[in-house]
Amino acid sequence: MLRRLATALPLIGALALVGCASDGGGIQSQKMAAIKSRGNLICGVDGKLPGFSFVAPDGSYSGLDVDFCKATAAALLGDPAKVTYRDLSSSERFAALGSGEVDLLSRNTTMTLSRDAPGGNALAFAPTTFYDGQAVMVPASSGIQSLKDVAGKPICVETGTSTELNLADRMRELNAAYTPLKFQSGDQTYAAYLQGRCVAVTSDRSQLAAKRTGFPNPAGHILLPDVLSKEPLNPATVNSDPAWADAVRWVVYSLIEAEEIGITAANIDAKLAEAEANKNLAQLRRFFGVEGDLGKQLGLPADFVVKAVKAVGNYGEVFERNVGTGSPLKLERGVNQQWRQGGLMYSPPFL
Amino acid sequence: MTSRAEDPPWWRNRRLLPWLVQGVAALVVAVVVAFLLSNLLINLTARGLLLSWSWLGNPAGFDISETLLPFDASLPYWRALLAGLVNTLRVVLAGLVGATVLGTLVGTASFSSNGLLKRLARIYVELIRNIPLLLQLVFWYFVVFLALPKGSAAIQLPGVVLAQSGLFLGSPELVNGVWRAPLSFTVEFGALLTGLVVYSAAFIAEVVRGGVASVARGQWEAASSLGFSSLQTLRRIVMPQALRVIVPGLNSQYISLAKNSSLAVACGYSDLYSVAETTLNQSGRAVEVVLILLGSYLVIDLLISALMNGLNGLVQLKER
Numbered sequence: 001m002l003r004r005l006a007t008a009l010p011l012i013g014a015l016a017l018v019g020c021a022s023d024g025g026g027i028q029s030q031k032m033a034a035i036k037s038r039g040n041l042i043c044g045v046d047g048k049l050p051g052f053s054f055v056a057p058d059g060s061y062s063g064l065d066v067d068f069c070k071a072t073a074a075a076l077l078g079d080p081a082k083v084t085y086r087d088l089s090s091s092e093r094f095a096a097l098g099s100g101e102v103d104l105l106s107r108n109t110t111m112t113l114s115r116d117a118p119g120g121n122a123l124a125f126a127p128t129t130f131y132d133g134q135a136v137m138v139p140a141s142s143g144i145q146s147l148k149d150v151a152g153k154p155i156c157v158e159t160g161t162s163t164e165l166n167l168a169d170r171m172r173e174l175n176a177a178y179t180p181l182k183f184q185s186g187d188q189t190y191a192a193y194l195q196g197r198c199v200a201v202t203s204d205r206s207q208l209a210a211k212r213t214g215f216p217n218p219a220g221h222i223l224l225p226d227v228l229s230k231e232p233l234n235p236a237t238v239n240s241d242p243a244w245a246d247a248v249r250w251v252v253y254s255l256i257e258a259e260e261i262g263i264t265a266a267n268i269d270a271k272l273a274e275a276e277a278n279k280n281l282a283q284l285r286r287f288f289g290v291e292g293d294l295g296k297q298l299g300l301p302a303d304f305v306v307k308a309v310k311a312v313g314n315y316g317e318v319f320e321r322n323v324g325t326g327s328p329l330k331l332e333r334g335v336n337q338q339w340r341q342g343g344l345m346y347s348p349p350f351l
Numbered sequence: 352m353t354s355r356a357e358d359p360p361w362w363r364n365r366r367l368l369p370w371l372v373q374g375v376a377a378l379v380v381a382v383v384v385a386f387l388l389s390n391l392l393i394n395l396t397a398r399g400l401l402l403s404w405s406w407l408g409n410p411a412g413f414d415i416s417e418t419l420l421p422f423d424a425s426l427p428y429w430r431a432l433l434a435g436l437v438n439t440l441r442v443v444l445a446g447l448v449g450a451t452v453l454g455t456l457v458g459t460a461s462f463s464s465n466g467l468l469k470r471l472a473r474i475y476v477e478l479i480r481n482i483p484l485l486l487q488l489v490f491w492y493f494v495v496f497l498a499l500p501k502g503s504a505a506i507q508l509p510g511v512v513l514a515q516s517g518l519f520l521g522s523p524e525l526v527n528g529v530w531r532a533p534l535s536f537t538v539e540f541g542a543l544l545t546g547l548v549v550y551s552a553a554f555i556a557e558v559v560r561g562g563v564a565s566v567a568r569g570q571w572e573a574a575s576s577l578g579f580s581s582l583q584t585l586r587r588i589v590m591p592q593a594l595r596v597i598v599p600g601l602n603s604q605y606i607s608l609a610k611n612s613s614l615a616v617a618c619g620y621s622d623l624y625s626v627a628e629t630t631l632n633q634s635g636r637a638v639e640v641v642l643i644l645l646g647s648y649l650v651i652d653l654l655i656s657a658l659m660n661g662l663n664g665l666v667q668l669k670e671r
Contacts, residue, residue, distance in 0.1 A: 152529055154416070154516070159616065159628050164413045168424045171414075179416045181539065182625055184616045188489075192619060195497040197515065197538070 027299030029243035032076065035103055040082040043069035044102035047087030050210045051323040051331075052108050052130075061085050064322040065106040067312040068129055068235050068252060072104060075251045075304035080311035094121050097238060104248060106235040108132070108206070115236075124245035126235040127252045129315075130323075131335045131344055134166050134228035135205035137212065140220050142199055147226040151176035156198035158182070158189045166229040167202055186211070200224075204231055206323065206331065213328040247298045254305040257287065257347035258314035260338055265313035272306060287350045294350060305350075315345060395638070402642075406634050407432075413629055415621045417537050428630055435626030436647055442543055442622065443609045443651065449548035450608060451601075454555025459585065461560050472556065479553035485614055487550055492542035492618035499538070502528055517541065539620040543612070551608045558604060562597035563589055594666040602659035606652045613648070623647055 045053035053063040070080035097105045114120035138144045159182045171178050183189040193201040212218045237245045275284040286292045289302035323329045337343025395401050411431040414424050418434040460472040505514030512523040519532035566589045574584040615622035631640040
């Protein structure tokens with residue numbers, strides 16, 4: 001029922017936009033015009049997930065999802081601080097986006113066909129900012145090395161999630177018997193695990209890593225290498241405003257591209273000066289908007305890449321700061337590595 | 352000229368009028384119900400949510416931690432729901448027996464001549480019935496049962512092992528760090544059963560106390576003057592009379608216990624509600640699953656009610 005409602009709302013939102021004039025100099029985007037006239041970007045986040053979006057005691061937000069809100073605000077408005085955050089639960093997120101309550105949804109949302117399709121939730125997904133997957137956590141002292149070793153033992157699972165199904169599928173593939181202990185809330189699930197009732201607990205890799213930071217002894221728990229499902233997490237906008245979706249898409253790509261060509265928040269000023277001085281660095285000049293009109297084609301300022309990278313750094317910096325090995329989550333880059341390093345982060349050319 | 356008294360006009364007809372009023376009322380109710388039903392049907396059809404039951408035959412795809420009926424993920428949804436229902440019935444039946452025994456003991460203890468016993472019974476009732484059941488279940492599960500030692504440190508008696516994973520009877524053996532036995536009860540079942548029994552017994556004790564108190568003091572005195580011991584008095588004289596008051600009160604306590612068993616999900620027991628929740632999430636058939644849930648609990652409670660009404664008929668005074 002709620003899902004149907006969430007499907008209907010973007011359509012209503014789209015109808016409401018039909019027939020409105022645009023002032024974007026050829027770029028037809030009601031949303032971007034609205035954000036510019038409002039002077040800030042409204043970004044839907046989770047707000048309770050360390051590493052992705054988390055509210056500090058002083059009310060400031062931080063995390064990987066939050067950084068993409070900041071980068072987008074910097075690219076469009078020139079200031080990463082011009083963001084209003086809305087904490088959304090997983091059931092209200094699509095309705096909030098569809099009704100226009102938030103401009104951008106950057107809330108660890110898995111891209112799926114039904115969420116993308118016009119006949120489904122009708123979202124427009126930006127590129128994946130984090131490749132997640134269902135994983136299994138065990139106490140380091142248990143000696144369990146892979147999912148096969150869990151056979152015959154109890155595993156804690158939260159009910160009402162696709163995790164149950166993924167776990168059952170994989171254990172059947174391995175032909176391993178197991179006992180799923182199901183709890184209604186995440187808190188109960190992790191409490192039972194910490195009490196030692198289950199030898200393992202399963203959820204999304206990033207969720208497990210985030211929850212682990214709150215354990216009495218985070219170092220005493222390890223994530224098994226097995227990946228039980230694909231969960232690509234992408235920022236999203238609505239289908240009805242393709243120009244806005246394109247702008248967000250290329251802001252995300254700009255951070256990935258920046259990492260690939262070695263531009264960081266620290267060296268961007270030097271690189272920019274170098275590009276301005278040297279006419280032979282054509283690729284870099286286009287990327288920074290020193291020449292060409294890439295930004296204008298998107299309805300963004302010519303130097304949107306410079307603004308975005310200055311605000312949050314390149315993709316690698318964003319990852320390391322929030323969820324990487326130096327952060328409390330201690331996640332390896334894994335498939336989130338650049339394509340040249342064998343990962344999946346790959347930006348199309350800025351041409 | 353005298354004329355035969357004519358029938359009064361229809362609006363003053365004392366025989367017709369009541370029928371007319373009842374008829375109109377029934378018609379209005381029927382129209383309202385029909386309107387609501389057709390509205391529901393139209394809206395469900397428009398959203399593609401029209402009741403369909405064929406999905407019950409699709410493979411469930413998820414596992415259930417403990418079942419009396421054999422179950423695995425390749426079996427259809429209806430088998431999963433049935434396994435959940437059997438799990439619910441299992442804890443409800445055990446709970447009814449346990450709560451009745453404990454409740455009766457505590458209820459009669461409050462009439463004991465032993466002051467300490469009497470005081471303890473009152474403290475028990477007041478403590479337990481004033482704390483929400485959900486909190487008690489969480490307490491029993493996380494604080495009491497999960498604190499049991501595990502693995503080889505478990506409490507071991509000949510033929511019996513009590514470990515963090517459960518109670519094992521028969522000839523328990525430790526295989527690869529996991530206890531196995533021909534007959535076993537998990538701690539999830541144990542915590543839920545304990546919670547339900549302890550909670551319901553407090554209310555049943557009050558019902559029993561009320562029943563016993565309803566028997567006149569003179570009955571006790573008369574029995575004791577005839578040389579009955581106090582236990583004999585209770586069994587032969589007081590209880591048969593008290594049961595007339597107790598049984599109707601017990602009925603609603605039993606029904607509450609059956610409904611409260613749906614809190615099982617708080618301590619990880621796979622009852623009907625827990626299985627239904629997973630089924631709902633995976634099949635997306637929310638309306639049907641909720642209807643199945645409503646129907647199942649209704650049938651369980653009506654059955655308990657019918658049995659208790661039968662019992663009530665037996666214990667009432669036979670007037671001839």
